[in-house]
Amino acid sequence: MVNLTLADIIPFLLLAARWTLLLAAIAFVGGTVGAMLLLLWRYGAPRVGGLATTLFIQLFQGTPLLLQLFLVFFGLPMIGIEISPLAAAGIALTLYASAFLAEIWRGCVDAIPRGQWDASCSLGMNFLTQMRYVILPQSFKIAVPPTVGFLVQLLKSTALASIVGFNELTRTGQIVANATFEPFLVYGLVALIYFAMCYPLTVGSRALERRMRISR
Amino acid sequence: MGYAFDFSAISQNTGLLLHGAGLTVGLTAIAATLGMALSIGGAAARLWGGRWLRGLVGAYVELIRNTPFIVQLFFIFFGLPSIGVKLSAFEAAALAMTINLTAYGIEIVRAGIEAVPPGQREAGFALGIAPISAFVYIVLPQAIAVVYPALVSQIIITMLESAVVSQVAVTDLTHAADLIQSRTYRAFETYFAVTVIYLGMALLLRWLFILAGRRLFVGKR
Amino acid sequence: MTYFISRRASLGIAIAAAFLTSSFMPAQADVLDDVTAAGVIKVGIFEDFPPFASLNADLKIEGYDTEVADKLAAALGVKVELVGITGQNRIPFLTEGKVDLLLSIGYSDERAQVVDYTDAYAPYYIAVMGPKELDVTDAAGLSGKTIAVNRGTLEDTEVTKVAPADADIQRYSDYSGVISAFLSGQAQLMVVGNDVGATILAQNPAIEPVEKFLLLTSPSQMAVKKGEARLQKALNDALIAMKADGQLNALAVKWLKQPLVEGF
Numbered sequence: 104m105v106n107l108t109l110a111d112i113i114p115f116l117l118l119a120a121r122w123t124l125l126l127a128a129i130a131f132v133g134g135t136v137g138a139m140l141l142l143l144w145r146y147g148a149p150r151v152g153g154l155a156t157t158l159f160i161q162l163f164q165g166t167p168l169l170l171q172l173f174l175v176f177f178g179l180p181m182i183g184i185e186i187s188p189l190a191a192a193g194i195a196l197t198l199y200a201s202a203f204l205a206e207i208w209r210g211c212v213d214a215i216p217r218g219q220w221d222a223s224c225s226l227g228m229n230f231l232t233q234m235r236y237v238i239l240p241q242s243f244k245i246a247v248p249p250t251v252g253f254l255v256q257l258l259k260s261t262a263l264a265s266i267v268g269f270n271e272l273t274r275t276g277q278i279v280a281n282a283t284f285e286p287f288l289v290y291g292l293v294a295l296i297y298f299a300m301c302y303p304l305t306v307g308s309r310a311l312e313r314r315m316r317i318s319r
Numbered sequence: 320m321g322y323a324f325d326f327s328a329i330s331q332n333t334g335l336l337l338h339g340a341g342l343t344v345g346l347t348a349i350a351a352t353l354g355m356a357l358s359i360g361g362a363a364a365r366l367w368g369g370r371w372l373r374g375l376v377g378a379y380v381e382l383i384r385n386t387p388f389i390v391q392l393f394f395i396f397f398g399l400p401s402i403g404v405k406l407s408a409f410e411a412a413a414l415a416m417t418i419n420l421t422a423y424g425i426e427i428v429r430a431g432i433e434a435v436p437p438g439q440r441e442a443g444f445a446l447g448i449a450p451i452s453a454f455v456y457i458v459l460p461q462a463i464a465v466v467y468p469a470l471v472s473q474i475i476i477t478m479l480e481s482a483v484v485s486q487v488a489v490t491d492l493t494h495a496a497d498l499i500q501s502r503t504y505r506a507f508e509t510y511f512a513v514t515v516i517y518l519g520m521a522l523l524l525r526w527l528f529i530l531a532g533r534r535l536f537v538g539k540r
Numbered sequence: 541m542t543y544f545i546s547r548r549a550s551l552g553i554a555i556a557a558a559f560l561t562s563s564f565m566p567a568q569a570d571v572l573d574d575v576t577a578a579g580v581i582k583v584g585i586f587e588d589f590p591p592f593a594s595l596n597a598d599l600k601i602e603g604y605d606t607e608v609a610d611k612l613a614a615a616l617g618v619k620v621e622l623v624g625i626t627g628q629n630r631i632p633f634l635t636e637g638k639v640d641l642l643l644s645i646g647y648s649d650e651r652a653q654v655v656d657y658t659d660a661y662a663p664y665y666i667a668v669m670g671p672k673e674l675d676v677t678d679a680a681g682l683s684g685k686t687i688a689v690n691r692g693t694l695e696d697t698e699v700t701k702v703a704p705a706d707a708d709i710q711r712y713s714d715y716s717g718v719i720s721a722f723l724s725g726q727a728q729l730m731v732v733g734n735d736v737g738a739t740i741l742a743q744n745p746a747i748e749p750v751e752k753f754l755l756l757t758s759p760s761q762m763a764v765k766k767g768e769a770r771l772q773k774a775l776n777d778a779l780i781a782m783k784a785d786g787q788l789n790a791l792a793v794k795w796l797k798q799p800l801v802e803g804f
Contacts, residue, residue: 107597115599165475165521167482169493170514176629177506180636188623188638255385262387266486266713268624273390277716280397281588282595284723284743287398294386294394301385400724408710408726486717487726488688488710497628497713501692504654506632 107283113292119275120296122189126261126271129193131254134200141205142212146238147230156205163202169263171195176267192264200257207253211246212238248315251308255301262297272296328503329512332495339495340516346409346491347478347524350416354477355470357417358424359459365429376425383422389483391415396487412484412491420477427469431462464536471528475521482517492516571640571764572771581618583609584625584639588716590739591795592644592662592760593622604795605643608661611787612641615778626714627690631655634765641775646694646758656766658775660759661788663801666695668752669722669737670729676752682707688718688727695731698755723747731755735796759804 141159144152163171175195179186186194215238223237265274276293280286329336365376383391396411406414435458443453463470485494496513500506575581585593585605593603606622613620623639633639634655646664647657668687670676676685679702687703689696691711703709710727712718719740722730730737734751741749764771782788783804792800 107599111597111599162518165479165518166514167479167493167517169482170496170510170517173496173510174507174514177510177632177636180632180638181507185637259385259387262389263483265389266483268626268629270624273387273393274624276390277393277720278588278595280393281716281719281723285401286393286720286724287401290390290394290398294382294390297386297390298382302381305381305385396726397720397724400726405725486713488712488717488721494711497691498711501628501696504631504635 107279112279112283112289115279116272116275116289116292116296119270120272120300122269122271123258123261123273123297124300126189126192126196126264126269127254127258130196130200130257130261133193133197134204134257137197137201138204138208141201142208143231143234145205145209146212146234156209160202160206163199164206168195168199168260169266171199172263172267188264188267188269192261192267192269196257196260196264199260200253203253203256204250207249208242208246211242211249214245215241245315248308248312251304251311255304255308258301258304259297324508325505326508326512328499328505328509332499335495335499336492336513336516339490339492340520342409342490343478343481343492344520346413346416346481346484346489347474349413350420350477350481351474353417354420354424354474357421358428361421361425362428362432363454365425366432380422380425383418388415388419388480389486391419392483392487408484408487408489411487412481412489415484416477416481419480420473423473423476424470427466427473428462430469431464431466432458434465435461460536467532467536471525471532474528475524478524479517479521570770571637571768572774575616575618575640575771579618580621581613581616581641582621582623582639583612584623584630584633584642585609586626586644586715587622587624588714588719589644589736590743591735592733594739604662604791607791607795608782608788609643611782611791612775612778615781616774627692627696628713631692634763637765640764640771642763644760645763647761648694648697650697651763654766655763656768656772658762658764658772659779660761660804661779662760662792663796663804664758664760665734665754666698666731666756666758667734667737667754668699668729668731669734669740669749670752672748672750674728674752676729678753679703681752682729684708685729686710686727688712688721688730690715690718690732694756694758699731702755722749738797 141156145156146152172192172195175198176188176191179191179194219237219241220233223233228237261271262273264271265277268274270278272293276289280289283289361376361380364372365380368376392411392415395406395415396408399406439457439461440450440453443457444450448457481491482493485491485497488494492513496509500509503509585601587593587595587601589603589605591603592605593601596602601622601624609620609622623633625633625639625642630639630642630645631651631654634642642655644662644664645651645655645657646666668676668682674685676682682699682702683704683706686708687699688710689699689712691713696709696711699709710721712721715732715736718727718730718732719736721727723740729752730749734754737749737751741747762775764775779788783800788804789800792798
């Protein structure tokens with residue numbers, strides 16, 4: 104047995120958690136951009152964009168993320184794009200996040216009373232101006248809590264990148280568990296590290312939601 | 320060079336895929352049944368239990384909701400045997416899925432119960448109905464009716480997340496895909512076809528639940 | 541790109557696809573040239589596969605394969621970049637260019653259609669390993685037992701071929717899964733190289749896995765993308781040199797605990 108002490112294992116796992124955070128950050132930033140584009144399409148061209156974005160969202164919410172990862176991972180190289188496991192996982196998670204964020208934010212935009220659209224339209228604003236100055240600022244306020252909540256889901260989802268061989272926290276945990284033959288301890292630690300990353304977000308999301316309810 | 324798609328790997332392995340899909344559905348059914356029962360119990364405990372029970376259920380919910388499913392699965396399958404709890408891959412998968420679904424289910428059912436006006440329960444008491452009966456026959460049906468769509472979504476999420484159980488050698492639908500892929504090297508075609516099967520299963524399941532919901536909750540909303 | 545156009549029936553689509561995809565592709569470069577130009581060779585290894593590669597006490601991946609990779613890279617005059625692979629993804633990794641070279645791959649006719657092999661660089665005896673007290677001596681003895689294997693490896697194809705129908709073969713996506721399942725008692729037996737089994741034995745005296753019977757002798761080879769003859773030759777030349785000057789033998793003594801047998 105490779106003798107590793109807790110003092111060896113914990114820093115090693117924490118270092119691996121950096122990759123988990125990086126992956127989540129990439130997916131969140133990418134997902135934000137993706138979801139924004141989807142929403143602009145949806146509300147800018149209600150007929151085509153509405154249908155297309157609904158399909159996109161349904162597709163990603165109706166299939167396992169693991170399979171989405173596999174498809175990006177094995178599919179992109181077939182159209183001549185060769186990428187690293189980090190990039191593949193980043194792209195798959197970005198698409199996944201785009202779909203979920205678009206769905207969350209769509210709800211928030213739809214919550215804006217119809218009169219806001221009509222009023223801003225009667226002021227002669229075009230679609231992009233309406234979005235920029237009237238609709239999005241108001242939606243933003245209600246969108247923050249569920250978005251932070253989704254961030255938890257995204258952080259947890261990065262664990263699936265371990266299956267395509269990306270050395271983030273879960274995969275590192277697997278390798279350490281085998282080297283030390285302490286699966287109970289190692290997976291326990293891995294779970295705790297995820298918890299330490301996710302729980303503050305969960306609490307934050309809840310606090311924001313509560314504050315919003317009071318302020319309204 | 321172009322890439323010639325070849326789906327013969329799929330058509331030659333329909334038996335394997337069917338078996339896998341059956342297992343995925345079976346696991347989901349077990350998790351949904353046990354998970355719903357536990358969710359109702361858990362929600363009641365969180366609302367009306369003693370301080371310790373409330374705290375315990377709360378801690379369980381937070382712990383499960385803030386850690387990845389795959390880590391929970393590995394902990395159960397690879398970790399628990401070292402303290403003498405050895406479950407088969409199928410049992411471990413069913414347990415992990417149930418634990419996961421329950422954590423979300425408790426919060427959903429709780430929200431449903433809170434949405435039922437207290438007057439409903441009190442009216443039951445006034446008619447001389449015991450608190451337990453009032454909960455089971457008056458509050459619960461209304462609560463479930465309110466949150467039914469959310470519960471259905473959660474069950475479908477559980478089914479989709481169960482793709483991960485292939486990692487502990489459960490022969491589910493994804494495992495069938497992995498196996499076909501490793502035998503034929505047709506990775507993209509295989510995973511594409513299986514993704515479509517999952518999508519079909521998710522849509523079908525949702526449709527069935529909606530149909531069932533219409534019959535179950537007539538006049539309850 | 542991975543496969544040539546194979547079906548006349550889909551020729552039209554295939555040609556269209558070929559035009560589309562070729563516009564994304566760099567000019568058909570030679571992998572050896574790419575490696576030399578980049579100054580790095582990407583070598584796919586199992587990271588959980590002692591003694592060939594596994595986590596050591598310094599929390600680094602190390603073993604026979606990592607040292608072979610170092611020496612090969614040195615011979616090519618480039619740096620080495622190790623890429624962790626699984627039994628499931630390694631062939632796609634190679635054919636899709638995520639790695640330039642795979643280590644620890646045994647020969648099979650099926651695989652030879654999608655990759656090209658170098659000469660053998662390590663002995664590998666695929667064995668059924670299990671705890672001492674379990675009485676298994678041949679394939680028939682696998683009946684009713686749970687056996688862990690790495691999906692998509694020769695271990696998998698071999699044991700699938702010989703095991704009786706009521707043997708419960710659990711297929712994991714990497715050696716981590718196989719070894720975890722065996723060590724945690726989730727599988728009674730595992731099919732791995734006997735050196736892998738011996739290393740696990742040394743690390744976990746409590747389990748005492750012993751070799752039950754040998755399934756197949758299948759020396760480890762390296763694999764390169766189909767048609768990469770120049771890289772293949774460069775690697776074979778490096779291998780011949782390493783065998784001639786005793787470097788490879790020294791690695792075998794260090795990691796496999798015995799000198800290379802005749803024929804290497």
